[in-house]
Amino acid sequence: xxxxxxxxxxxxxxxxxxxxxxxxxxxxxxxxxxxxxxxxxxxxxxxxxxxxxxxxxxxxxxxxxxxxxxxxxxxxxxxxxxxxxxxxxxxxxxxxxxxxxxxxxxxxxxxxxxxxxxxxxxxxxxxxxxxxxxxxxxxxxxxxxxxxxxxx
Numbered sequence: 001x002x003x004x005x006x007x008x009x010x011x012x013x014x015x016x017x018x019x020x021x022x023x024x025x026x027x028x029x030x031x032x033x034x035x036x037x038x039x040x041x042x043x044x045x046x047x048x049x050x051x052x053x054x055x056x057x058x059x060x061x062x063x064x065x066x067x068x069x070x071x072x073x074x075x076x077x078x079x080x081x082x083x084x085x086x087x088x089x090x091x092x093x094x095x096x097x098x099x100x101x102x103x104x105x106x107x108x109x110x111x112x113x114x115x116x117x118x119x120x121x122x123x124x125x126x127x128x129x130x131x132x133x134x135x136x137x138x139x140x141x142x143x144x145x146x147x148x149x150x151x152x
Contacts, residue, residue: 050084051080052080052081052082052083052084052086052087053078053079053080053081053087053143054078054079054080054081054087054090054091054094055076055077055078055079056076056077056078056079056094056097056098056101057076057098058074058075058076058146059074059075059076059077059098059101059102059105060072060073060074061073061102061105061106061109062106062109062152063109063110063113063114063115063149064109064110065114069152070114070115070151070152071113071114071115071149071150071151071152072115072149072150072152073105073108073109073113073119073147073148073149074146074147074148074149074150075105075124075144075146075147075148076144076145076146076147077101077128077142077143077144077145078142078143078145079097079132079139079142079143080139080140080141080142080143081138081139081140082138082139082140083138085138086136086138086139089136089138090136090138090139093135093136096135097132097135097136097139100131100132100134100135101128101131101132101142103131104127104128104131104132105124105128107127108123108124108127109149112124113149114149115149115150115151115152117149118149119147119148119149121144121147124144124147125141125142125143125144128142128144129141129142
């Protein structure tokens with residue numbers, strides 16, 4: 001059996017990650033990423049479809065379990081409107097839309113949220129889209145850009 005001594009043996013038996021190899025590999029991995037940003041519309045076809053987005057202020061509702069408050073559900077929404085006129089109308093009626101969003105968030109927090117579990121973002125987004133589309137049919141979908149359930 002051959003034994004190696006010196007720096008070569010120490011490098012082979014070290015328990016840490018091979019930092020030198022990773023630093024050499026990182027630029028090569030960047031070459032694999034396609035150039036250009038992600039399509040916000042999800043089309044991916046390179047079209048020039050415009051997006052009409054209306055941001056809402058943060059919504060914060062309590063998470064109530066039985067007769068006590070367990071925490072708070074915080075979320076930020078962005079409304080995607082069908083066209084520029086719909087975006088203008090949504091901006092003008094933002095207090096009504098926010099009221100519907102708060103009511104939906106309260107119901108979601110009561111039934112599905114817990115500060116001890118991850119938030120089901122897909123269910124929350126679906127419920128918000130249904131509720132806000134009922135208020136204004138020209139809102140095509142609701143984008144959930146931030147969500148957190150925290151203890152109080």
